[in-house]
Amino acid sequence: MIYALKLACALLPLLALPAAAAPDPGASTEITDRYGRALRSYLDGAAASACAPVKLEAVSPWLVLATVATEDKRFFSHPGVDLRSVARAVWQNSRNGRAVSGASTITQQLARALEPRPRTFTGKLAEMFSALRLEAGRSKEEILEGYFNGVSYGALITGAEAASRAYFGLPAKDISLAQAALLAGIPKSPVNYDPYRRPAAAFGRQRLILRRMLDSGLLDEENYRLALSEKVSIKPRESAFSAPHFADQAAKRSGPGRVRTTLDLRVQESAAGALKNHLDALSARHHVTNGAVLVLENDTGSVLAWVGSNDFFDTAHSGQVDGVTALRQPGSALKPFLYALALSKGAKASDIIEDAPFSSPGGHAALNYDKAYHGKVRLREALACSYNIPAVRTAQKTGVSAFLAKLGDFGFASLDKPAAFYGEGLALGNGEVTLLELVNAYAALAR
Structure with missing residues (x-):
């Protein structure tokens, strides 16, 4: 693979990428509440904070130096792929039997931002060739400019300008050495070095980067010590990041522009x-x-x-999974719809039903939550107390097919299996529905 990349370095100037070296910021969408208060902003459909692209001159020289020191120390001498780093990574990974070292250059990271690929061997190879083509048609300054406008800086923030304003309240050209070192450490792992979620890790990496800059001669001892002693404060999140799951849904259903929601x-x-x-x-x-x-x-x-x-940012507990649209078994929450069906078929709330040991035709014994039996109870009591046995008896009497059809009328589109799949257990909520379906159905029931 090393020899193939050397050959590509010689040939790929003939195949330089015609595309711009900076990701297109795309069209913007702003989602607001019913009173016009901002909820969330999007660029080209992506749920992220970003600013309009800036020129390299608008990025602090400290950030350029810190980024090169930590991400790609031979950036100004390699052709887009660092063959020495590739050889080192291949040797270390083969020795350990797993991926313990990477070799992505700044140019490769830009290529990945421009055209994401799967993290596979073939995907990595394609990324390398894209990086070589980028270098063949762009100057190092243009590649750095594209990088600082296109990479992720954690907390769903794209670009150095947006990150500088989000974390420090400053444009990227005005940040200090200490702030620059903090930002430079984030792209390696935006989740693990997110200053909001993992400040200890983020600042630990900042100190490591400052040390690398000192050791490589990019810093003198005085600036190094000044940067270490500087107290860097992280600006609180902007309030315009509210109802992120809802805003995602609204953005999917709308075009660019300002979208006022309910x-x-x-x-x-x-x-x-x-x-x-x-x-x-x-x-x-x-x-x-x-x-x-x-x-x-x-x-x-x-x-x-x-x-x-x-917590949207709590990745340990799947915070970005939308619980409103996720499928879950609703349990007893379907019982009101069952009794509504029974009433529509002529039953009365005062009718008596037996709460006693009972097995369904499939041989499954129904039990109440309290493991007790309550004898003869009225339908209204059975519903109010959420007794399971009367519910199963009622489902058997009304028919599971009729109950499933009634649930469909109320908008439970997720219950898409035949009635036999659920059986009388449907009365106890054994089918999966979304909270959105459930709440809409209750609102319809109230109307």
């Missing part, structure tokens, strides 16, 4: 606070770590609050 940011914040308080209590007793909240306006069906998770 969400009420005050209700959103109240719902998010309530979820956090409940999870704090549940976590101690039952180790529950995540949840979701959806608030609709019954009369119109408009979304007032959409909390997809407790």
Whole structure:
């Protein structure tokens, strides 16, 4: 592979990439609540903070030096692929039997930002050739400019300008050496070195980069010590990052521009606070770590609050997974629709039903949550107390097919299997639905 890359270095000037070396920022979309308060901004459909591309002159020289020192110390001498680093990585990885060392140059990282590829051997090879082609048609300064406009700096932030403004409240040209070293360390692993989520790791890498700059002669002892002693403060997140899961859904359904939604940011914040308080209590007793909240306006069906998770940035607990649209078994939450069907077929809330030992035709014994039997109960009591046995008996009487059809009428599109697949267990919520379907169905029931 090394010899093939050497040959490519000689031939690829004839095949230089005609495309610009900086990612296209694309069209912007701003999602707001019903009163025009900003929720989230997007560039070209990507859920990220970004600024318009800036020239290399608008990037602090400290950031350029820190980035080259940590990401690609031979950047100004290699042709896009560092053959020495490739050879070292191949030797170290083969010796350890797994990937322990990488060899991506700044140019390769730009190629990856321009055209993402799978992290496979063939994907890596294609990335190398793209880097060689970029170098064949662009100056080193143009490649650096593209890099600083296109790479990720954690917290869904793209580009050095956006990162400088987000973390420090400064344009990229005005950041200090200490701030530059912090930023330069993030692209290696934007999740692990995110200053918001993992400040200790981010600042540990900052100190490592400053030491590398000193050892490589890019810093003198005085500047090194001044940078180490500088107290770098991270600016709190901008408030315009609210209801991220909802904003994602809204952005998918709209075009570029300013999109005013039905969400009420005050209700959103109240719902998010309530979820956090409940999870704090549940976590101690039952180790529950995540949840979701959806608030609709019954009369119109408009979304007032959409909390997809407790913490969007909590990757350890799947914070970016939207709990409002994720499939979950609803349990007893389907029982009101079952009894609504029974009432529509002539049953009365005062009718008596037996809560006694019972097995379904498949031989499965139904049990109540309290493991007790309550004898003869009225339908209204069976529903109010969420007894399982009367629910299964009612499903058997109304017919599972009819119940499934009724749920379909209420919008439960996720229940797409035949009635036999669910059986009477459908009355106990054995089918998977989304919170969005469930809340919309309850709103329809209320109407």
